[in-house]
Amino acid sequence: MTPPSRSTPIPCVTADRMREVNRIATEEYRLHRLQMLETAGSHLARLARDSFLDGDAQTGSVLAVCGTGGNGAGGLAAARRLHGWGASVAIATARPPDAYSGLPAHQLALLQKTTVPVFQMGPEDSLPDADLLLDALIGYGLDGDLRPDMADCIHRVLWHGAPALSLDVPSGLNATTGVPNDQTVHAEATLTLALPKCGLDAPAATSAVGDLYLADIGIPPSLYERLDLNGDARGLFSQQDLIQLR
Numbered sequence: 495m496t497p498p499s500r501s502t503p504i505p506c507v508t509a510d511r512m513r514e515v516n517r518i519a520t521e522e523y524r525l526h527r528l529q530m531l532e533t534a535g536s537h538l539a540r541l542a543r544d545s546f547l548d549g550d551a552q553t554g555s556v557l558a559v560c561g562t563g564g565n566g567a568g569g570l571a572a573a574r575r576l577h578g579w580g581a582s583v584a585i586a587t588a589r590p591p592d593a594y595s596g597l598p599a600h601q602l603a604l605l606q607k608t609t610v611p612v613f614q615m616g617p618e619d620s621l622p623d624a625d626l627l628l629d630a631l632i633g634y635g636l637d638g639d640l641r642p643d644m645a646d647c648i649h650r651v652l653w654h655g656a657p658a659l660s661l662d663v664p665s666g667l668n669a670t671t672g673v674p675n676d677q678t679v680h681a682e683a684t685l686t687l688a689l690p691k692c693g694l695d696a697p698a699a700t701s702a703v704g705d706l707y708l709a710d711i712g713i714p715p716s717l718y719e720r721l722d723l724n725g726d727a728r729g730l731f732s733q734q735d736l737i738q739l740r
Contacts, residue, residue: 504708504739505718505725506692508670509634515688518717530711531564531597534687535571537709537736538628538661541685542576546626546659552580557624559615559651561588561631561644561665562598568661568687569630570601577610584622585612588631588647615647621654629660629679634669634691640677648677657682663691664702672696680704688713689727690739710735 507515519525539551547554558573560566570585577583585605587594591612594602606612615621631647632640640648648666651658658681663669666678672693683705686694694703710731718727731737 503725504690504730505723505727506690506695507688507723508692509637509668510670511721512634512669512688512691514721515713515717518720519713523714523717525712525714527564528597528600530687531567531601532571533711534568534661534709536575537687537711538568538572538659538685539575539579541683541707541736542572542626542628542659543579543581545683546657547581551576554625555582555584555623556626556628557584557586557621557654557656558628559586559588559621559631559647560598560628561633561647562594563633563635564597565630565633565661566594567596567598567601569628570598570605572628572630572661573610574601574605574608577605577608583610584624585610586615586621587612588615588644590614615650617646621650624654624656627651627654627656627658629658629665629681631665631679633662636663636666636668640666640675645675645677648675648679651679652677660684660703662687663694664699667693667699667702669693672699674698674702678702683707685709685736687711689718706739708737708739
């Protein structure tokens with residue numbers, strides 16, 4: 495996976511602009527969020543297998559740490575895919591499983607039909623060992639300080655010891671400014687979705703983001719053409735649907 499050769503820069507989006515992209519995609523183009531989340535999970539699982547598990551999911555163990563929002567739903571979809579490929583997978587939830595709703599609850603219910611262990615992270619519990627940690631606690635929507643319970647979850651991730659692969663943005667990082675919270679996941683790699691979030695390229699974010707990848711989740715190019723982007727998104731995935739930006 496190599497960065498695409500382009501004569502114009504790849505546009506980045508703020509958190510507000512990404513919300514608008516998602517709104518238009520779902521309300522006007524009728525692209526279902528489940529479709530996008532399943533695609534995101536598939537890309538995350540593939541990157542985990544190919545870059546962190548030596549190309550064979552059966553040889554590795556994965557701990558997915560998942561929040562209650564769309565980011566968590568994508569992480570749960572990736573965990574289910576990795577389990578299907580033969581990886582040893584465990585799920586750590588940020589809240590009790592019965593507190594999940596909507597698409598995250600849907601993804602969690604699918605996993606609970608399998609042999610994958612699902613448990614809530616408690617204040618005194620240590621996380622199980624794993625070869626890779628999937629960080630899907632908080633997505634691009636974080637604005638301001640972390641809630642104490644989420645700060646504690648990120649603290650546990652930081653102390654885990656396994657390399658972390660973050661979905662969309664490292665949990666605790668402001669997707670627009672790139673300013674980290676006191677507790678922010680420091681990922682070996684980050685897989686961002688649709689378009690890079692502007693904060694991922696900020697100097698303050700470099701150590702948290704690690705290697706940066708970009709995945710296509712099916713946003714129609716005509717949607718981007720309606721927006722005032724600081725670059726050109728046409729042909730971005732013409733050769734690969736998962737590309738490394740740096």
